[in-house]
Amino acid sequence: MKVTARSEGEYFVVTVTQRLDAVTAPEFESSCIGWIDEGHSRLVIDMAALDYVSSAGLRSILSAAKRVQRMGGGLALCGLAGQVQEVVEMAGFDRILPVHATVDDALRQD
Amino acid sequence: VRSVKEQEHSISSAALVAGFCIIALTVVMAATANSLALWADVIATVIDTAAVFLAWLVGRTIRRSNRESFHFGFGRLETFASFGMGQLMLLTGVILLAMVVWKLLHPSELHGFGVYLSVGGNVLFGAFNMYVFARSRRLEKVSESPTLRAQRHLFLHKAYSNLMFIVALSLALLAGDQRWAEYIDPVVSAIIALTLFLAATQTMGSSGLDLVDRSMEEQDQLLILRALAENFDDYVALHGVRTRRSGTRRYVELHLEFDPDRPMGEVQDIIERLRKRIAEMIEAAEVTVIPARAAPGGGGR
Numbered sequence: 001m002k003v004t005a006r007s008e009g010e011y012f013v014v015t016v017t018q019r020l021d022a023v024t025a026p027e028f029e030s031s032c033i034g035w036i037d038e039g040h041s042r043l044v045i046d047m048a049a050l051d052y053v054s055s056a057g058l059r060s061i062l063s064a065a066k067r068v069q070r071m072g073g074g075l076a077l078c079g080l081a082g083q084v085q086e087v088v089e090m091a092g093f094d095r096i097l098p099v100h101a102t103v104d105d106a107l108r109q110d
Numbered sequence: 111v112r113s114v115k116e117q118e119h120s121i122s123s124a125a126l127v128a129g130f131c132i133i134a135l136t137v138v139m140a141a142t143a144n145s146l147a148l149w150a151d152v153i154a155t156v157i158d159t160a161a162v163f164l165a166w167l168v169g170r171t172i173r174r175s176n177r178e179s180f181h182f183g184f185g186r187l188e189t190f191a192s193f194g195m196g197q198l199m200l201l202t203g204v205i206l207l208a209m210v211v212w213k214l215l216h217p218s219e220l221h222g223f224g225v226y227l228s229v230g231g232n233v234l235f236g237a238f239n240m241y242v243f244a245r246s247r248r249l250e251k252v253s254e255s256p257t258l259r260a261q262r263h264l265f266l267h268k269a270y271s272n273l274m275f276i277v278a279l280s281l282a283l284l285a286g287d288q289r290w291a292e293y294i295d296p297v298v299s300a301i302i303a304l305t306l307f308l309a310a311t312q313t314m315g316s317s318g319l320d321l322v323d324r325s326m327e328e329q330d331q332l333l334i335l336r337a338l339a340e341n342f343d344d345y346v347a348l349h350g351v352r353t354r355r356s357g358t359r360r361y362v363e364l365h366l367e368f369d370p371d372r373p374m375g376e377v378q379d380i381i382e383r384l385r386k387r388i389a390e391m392i393e394a395a396e397v398t399v400i401p402a403r404a405a406p407g408g409g410g411r
Contacts, residue, residue: 059348087332092340096342
């Protein structure tokens with residue numbers, strides 16, 4: 001897994017690639033929590049280059065979503081496809097988090 | 111209406127009684143047919159019967175035990191029995207393979223009345239083994255018992271072995287004095303041993319992982335997340351999810367942080383809602399929601 005982040009106006013875009021599973025989820029979660037605690041409360045998670053996400057990966061996203069919610073912010077997902085989209089929908093995350101086709105779409109919304 | 115556990119025990123009892131009868135008959139057949147495969151089958155039947163005895167013993171223990179002494183049920187005992195059955199199946203396979211090697215070094219043809227007797231006997235045994243397999247499979251769908259799973263693997267293999275014996279003995283009878291007919295017996299025995307290894311590996315693999323507190327399947331983990339997503343606004347933070355399997359049971363532990371200003375009654379309602387929702391989606395799940403203020407120590411997220 002590789003996770004990078006950049007500011008886009010009031011949004012903070014987190015790009016995660018390769019696999020987000022039980023091995024990589026703790027690193028992803030601690031990175032997100034670090035950025036949130038720095039004050040970035042409007043996260044956009046770009047999953048377009050993510051090949052696989054497991055339940056552990058989704059749990060780390062849920063934890064991050066709860067954290068930004070407490071700060072009055074929000075977390076959106078974008079670039080879902082294939083297995084990643086299937087799993088996100090199976091867990092019902094598409095009903096609680098905004099889902100966009102691309103990062104640009106996510107930045108244009110809200 | 112008999113409970114699943116009672117039906118499970120009655121299958122084991124029937125299989126145990128039949129096992130003793132089959133051992134006696136197989137000894138007669140092997141002695142009169144000069145067949146390595148049939149002698150190996152005697153050993154296999156003895157060990158298989160020991161495995162069935164193990165399942166029967168566990169069933170009896172569960173039926174007679176005082177539930178107050180086992181609040182978390184008998185999942186571990188059932189899994190342990192299933193693992194034991196797998197080990198016995200593996201032992202049978204090893205003995206069978208050793209006998210195959212011996213027979214290949216010292217080939218001899220099958221003969222005698224026992225060959226005819228064996229064909230008939232294997233048709234009967236095969237029908238009985240298929241019956242136990244079918245009943246175990248039907249009950250397993252309801253109870254997901256590891257003992258029934260092991261029993262299903264065992265009896266499917268036994269039925270398959272019966273079919274192989276019928277084919278081998280019939281071929282030996284048809285081949286008469288042909289030199290190659292001497293190798294039918296060890297070749298069939300080798301095939302039976304290999305399928306036995308496969309069945310033993312499957313049984314031990316699934317039971318072994320359950321014995322070391324394996325987490326629940328990914329599919330079930332996603333259903334837990336679904337329940338958490340459905341109640342997204344009812345808790346403040348998710349501090350951890352821990353799951354484990356024990357026999358037929360599934361244990362789910364959710365560490366959730368709630369708004370400290372929320373009345374206890376409301377928190378209890380949320381916990382109950384979550385527990386019910388997960389139990390609806392995952393059969394035999396026992397859900398515990400632990401209100402937490404900080405992430406609990408240790409892994410298992």
